[in-house]
Amino acid sequence: MSDPIRVSLSTSSVYPGSTASGFEAAARLGYDGVEVMVGIDDVSADITAIKALSAFHDIPVVSIHAPCLLVTQRVWGSDPWEKLHRSAEMAHEVGASVIVVHPPFRWQRDYAKGFVEGIADLEAEHGVTYAVENMYPWRTGKREFQAYAPGWNPVDHDFAHVTLDLSHSSTAGRDPVQMAKDAGDRLAHVHIADGSGSAKDEHMIPGRGTQPCEEFLAHVAASGFTGEIVVEINTRKATDQTVREADLVEALEFTRLHATV
Numbered sequence: 001m002s003d004p005i006r007v008s009l010s011t012s013s014v015y016p017g018s019t020a021s022g023f024e025a026a027a028r029l030g031y032d033g034v035e036v037m038v039g040i041d042d043v044s045a046d047i048t049a050i051k052a053l054s055a056f057h058d059i060p061v062v063s064i065h066a067p068c069l070l071v072t073q074r075v076w077g078s079d080p081w082e083k084l085h086r087s088a089e090m091a092h093e094v095g096a097s098v099i100v101v102h103p104p105f106r107w108q109r110d111y112a113k114g115f116v117e118g119i120a121d122l123e124a125e126h127g128v129t130y131a132v133e134n135m136y137p138w139r140t141g142k143r144e145f146q147a148y149a150p151g152w153n154p155v156d157h158d159f160a161h162v163t164l165d166l167s168h169s170s171t172a173g174r175d176p177v178q179m180a181k182d183a184g185d186r187l188a189h190v191h192i193a194d195g196s197g198s199a200k201d202e203h204m205i206p207g208r209g210t211q212p213c214e215e216f217l218a219h220v221a222a223s224g225f226t227g228e229i230v231v232e233i234n235t236r237k238a239t240d241q242t243v244r245e246a247d248l249v250e251a252l253e254f255t256r257l258h259a260t261v
Contacts, residue, residue, distance in 0.1 A: 005221060007255045008033035008062045010191070010232040011040055013248065019044040023053040029248055033062035035100070035230045038087065039072030047093045054094060062228045063098040063189065064091045080104065080111045081118065088126035098129045098189050098228060100163050103148040112149035116158055123160065131189040131227075133163040134179065136172035139199040155179055161188035165232065166211045167203040170195025176216045180223070190220060191232040192255050203234035205247055207254045217258035229259055 009031040011022030018041050026034045034054070036044055043049045045067070054061050066087040067075035076086045087099045101119070104112035111118075119130050132154035138145040146152065152172065154162045162183050168191075169176040180187055194209030195202045206213040220229070231251045238244035 004256070005225060005229055005259045006032035006062065007192075007252055007259065008035055008228055008230045009248065009252075010035040010037055010065065010230050011044065012037040012065070013231055013233050013235060013251075014244065015040060015234075015236060017244075019050075020053055023057045023059060025245065025248060027057035027059045029245065029252060031059070031231070031252060033060045033228070035063040035065055035228075035232070036061055036090075036094075036096075037065045038090070039067040039069065039075040045075055047090050050090065050094050061094040061096045063100060063230060064094075064096050065100040066102075068102040080108060084122055084130070085126075088122065088128050091128050092126070096128075098131050098161075098163075100133055100189060100191075101130055102133050102135060103150065103152060103154065105147055106149045108149075115150065119159060129161045129188050131161040131163040132157075132159045133165055133189075133191070134168050134172070134174075136168050136201070153179070155183045155186075160186060162186050163189040163191060165191035165193065166206070166213060166216060167191070167193040167195045167201055167232070170197055170209060170211050171199065171201050173197060175212070177212055177219055180216065180219055187220070187223075187225065188227045190225075190227065190229045192217070192229055192251070193231070193233050203232060205233050205251050205254070206231075207250075213254070214258045217255060221259045221261045229255060231255060 009026040011019045014022045076083045135152040138147045194204040194206045235244045
């Protein structure tokens with residue numbers, strides 16, 4: 001039997017809790033590592049603070065999620081390429097091997113125009129994996145808007161490394177197992193979650209929605225995947241800390257159970 005795949009926790013999974021509380025929960029509940037969502041609070045963008053949290057809780061930072069959400073557009077300045085350079089700086093300082101990055105928004109025309117080549121250049125320059133994440137079309141009723149360029153699905157483009165997020169595949173109406181097969185060895189990183197097929201990005205606990213999470217994890221494990229699986233769920237509706245922690249434990253146990261060869 002091969003070594004088990006590590007299962008880590010995104011600090012976004014404890015929102016509106018803090019980055020610090022994400023580290024504490026990950027360590028206490030038995031996660032193998034942490035993905036830092038840069039922008040969740042001021043601490044998340046502070047390299048010294050992240051190093052201190054990792055050391056204090058004795059848990060590694062496995063990946064950095066670059067600040068490319070609409071709500072983090074001003075974190076580390078307004079230049080999207082500078083954000084990705086800063087992400088590499090943090091990754092090297094804290095020992096992370098992967099940077100998760102979203103495709104550009106279509107209105108970021110200059111950024112989008114050279115994005116595929118630019119990501120390749122960044123990987124060569126910094127010696128770290130930039131895993132471009134699948135997103136989804138934006139839908140309002142029967143209308144659909146393509147918000148990302150060169151497209152929402154990085155599997156369709158010439159990126160060396162991709163992240164597959166199962167909440168996003170749900171919103172897009174795509175089969176994540178087929179996406180993983182199409183990505184092949186370009187699949188470098190996983191955000192495990194679930195969804196009901198809603199137009200909203202739900203980030204449900206895996207196993208509670210309609211995505212083939214069990215089949216997906218089994219495929220990833222059998223494929224010889226050597227990257228990281230990160231639990232990225234929405235616990236904002238948890239009525240108290242006990243309920244939130246039960247959700248985090250359920251997600252961890254589900255993922256470990258099904259990501260085993």
